[in-house]
Amino acid sequence: MEPFWRGDVMRDESCLFVQRGDGLPTSRLLLPSRDILAVTDASGETRYTEGDDWVLGDDEQSLTLPEGSGIPHLAETALYPPLSLQGAIPYRVGGDRWLLFSEDVFFAEQQVRVTYQHGGWAGPVPANPGLRRTLDRLEDGALTMVLFGDSISAGANATQMFGVPPNLPPYGSLVAERLRQAYGAEVAYANLSVGGMDSAWGLRQIEAAVKLDPDLVILAWGMNDSSGGRSVEDFVANVRGQMDAVLHARPECDIVLVATMWGNPEWALARPDLYPVYRDALAELVAPGVALADMTTLWGWMLQRKRFVDVTGNGVNHPNDFGHGMYADTVMAAIVGTHEV
Numbered sequence: 001m002e003p004f005w006r007g008d009v010m011r012d013e014s015c016l017f018v019q020r021g022d023g024l025p026t027s028r029l030l031l032p033s034r035d036i037l038a039v040t041d042a043s044g045e046t047r048y049t050e051g052d053d054w055v056l057g058d059d060e061q062s063l064t065l066p067e068g069s070g071i072p073h074l075a076e077t078a079l080y081p082p083l084s085l086q087g088a089i090p091y092r093v094g095g096d097r098w099l100l101f102s103e104d105v106f107f108a109e110q111q112v113r114v115t116y117q118h119g120g121w122a123g124p125v126p127a128n129p130g131l132r133r134t135l136d137r138l139e140d141g142a143l144t145m146v147l148f149g150d151s152i153s154a155g156a157n158a159t160q161m162f163g164v165p166p167n168l169p170p171y172g173s174l175v176a177e178r179l180r181q182a183y184g185a186e187v188a189y190a191n192l193s194v195g196g197m198d199s200a201w202g203l204r205q206i207e208a209a210v211k212l213d214p215d216l217v218i219l220a221w222g223m224n225d226s227s228g229g230r231s232v233e234d235f236v237a238n239v240r241g242q243m244d245a246v247l248h249a250r251p252e253c254d255i256v257l258v259a260t261m262w263g264n265p266e267w268a269l270a271r272p273d274l275y276p277v278y279r280d281a282l283a284e285l286v287a288p289g290v291a292l293a294d295m296t297t298l299w300g301w302m303l304q305r306k307r308f309v310d311v312t313g314n315g316v317n318h319p320n321d322f323g324h325g326m327y328a329d330t331v332m333a334a335i336v337g338t339h340e341v
Helices: 106-110 132-140 171-183 199-205 223-227 232-249 275-283 295-303 321-336
Strands: 009-019 026-028 033-041 062-064 073-075 111-118 142-149 186-191 216-221 254-259 290-294
Touching (some): 009 321, 132 321, 142 171, 199 216, 216 223, 216 232, 223 275, 232 254, 254 275, 275 290, 275 295, 290 295, 290 321
Parallel strands (some): 142 186, 216 254
Antiparallel strands (some): 033 111
């Protein structure tokens, strides 16, 4: 329940160890660690031992696997497989190698979870006052919430979608459950998100959300729009059209706009040039009753400190459990306010 920016403990940060050449496999934490409390496999069922399985570097952020470690790792060459390998995807910027890609639990099984004490969150913190009408409804005991977006919002690569431990729900379900627990309210939650779709499809299908008479609508587009090269003008027009349709039918409905995570920067369809532009355009739509959940800034900051394979569920454009948790914290802050989460 505690968001990533509060307190001095980072819980279950995901790491994937990569071996470059003949060197030892390494990974890296987001923050310097004062004390590592636990290193486990992705399920949380296997606990790894300091010294035998992992070693923390003098910088208090780098982790290394000694010889004989029980922690899984991948050779760096495995991240760029040949076309013949099942699971390769034919997109890599600046080369003829392919990217490792998997829509099942492969990446989760290679990643470990690290819980550690640190000196304080050093990254971006959401700055949201909260949505007053939504808070009033929660305090009155009932809220109808609709999530509408692409495969990320549909729950892609959260372990619950595969029925494997630790069975973490996708971020939308996490948000709904947190609201129930925090306010003791009945939260009716519907997820209309569909993998592979973009904001243009969302505009055509927005009536499905309107028909549910929502009190709160979360619109989460951008990954597939950017991969398709949609202009910021068209992207904003599509999102604005969805907002207008919702507010025309439900003038008292609140809206959260989610600025997307980054795709793998090495993926040829990734658009690092568009993600921040989309985010800035969504920020211009913020108004009373409309909040921004800025995953773009957070994900960009994380990629300056960790490899994309540390935090992905599929290697290309989906979060893993840790990423879904980051999404949930950021969306919660947009709904209830940064300081109330």
